[in-house]
Amino acid sequence: QVQLVESGGGLVQAGGSLSLSCAASGRTFNRHTMGWFRQAPGKERDFVAAVSWVDSTTTYDDSVKGRFTISRDNDKNTVGLQMNSLKPEDTAVYYCAASALPMSHVEFEFDSWGQGTQVTVSS
Numbered sequence: 001q002v003q004l005v006e007s008g009g010g011l012v013q014a015g016g017s018l019s020l021s022c023a024a025s026g027r028t029f030n031r032h033t034m035g036w037f038r039q040a041p042g043k044e045r046d047f048v049a050a051v052s053w054v055d056s057t058t059t060y061d062d063s064v065k066g067r068f069t070i071s072r073d074n075d076k077n078t079v080g081l082q083m084n085s086l087k088p089e090d091t092a093v094y095y096c097a098a099s100a101l102p103m104s105h106v107e108f109e110f111d112s113w114g115q116g117t118q119v120t121v122s123s
Contacts, residue, residue: 001112002026004096009117012086016121020081022096022114033099034072034079035110038092038119045095047105049081054102061105064090086121093118 008020022034035050049060049070058070069082079096094117097110104110 002029002032002098004098004112004114006094006096006114006117009094009119011120011122014086014088014121014123016086017082017084018086018119020083020094020096020117020119022079022081024077024079024096024098026077029077029098030074031100032112033101033103034070035097035099035104036070036079036081037095037097037107037110038090039095039116040089040092043092045107047107048094050099050103050105051079052103057103059103059105083119086119088121088123091119091121 003025005023036048037045039045051058051070051072067085072079096114098112099110
């Protein structure tokens with residue numbers, strides 16, 4: 001497992017941008033698929049994006065495709081989420097997660113989680 005700490009959340013107006021970062025500790029970061037999930041108030045936690053450890057292939061939920069970009073830096077043990085053209089419906093707590101699988105978008109396949117960071121988009 002890896003230990004994960006998110007940063008970079010905050011308040012932004014609709015149409016604006018935010019960049020999230022997740023710092024990982026542990027020797028096996030470069031053998032974990034890294035993902036971002038989010039949970040809005042009163043809703044279940046949903047998949048946002050993931051980047052594979054095998055070849056850095058990325059996958060996105062349709063709701064963020066074209067607006068969000070996930071990236072990883074194996075030298076720094078970090079994964080980022082650049083969020084552009086933010087909408088009020090993007091408001092949620094964003095979680096960084098790690099999976100030992102080559103790729104996944106399924107919550108239960110991620111076995112390490114950060115504490116979450118709040119993103120609020122005002123209209």
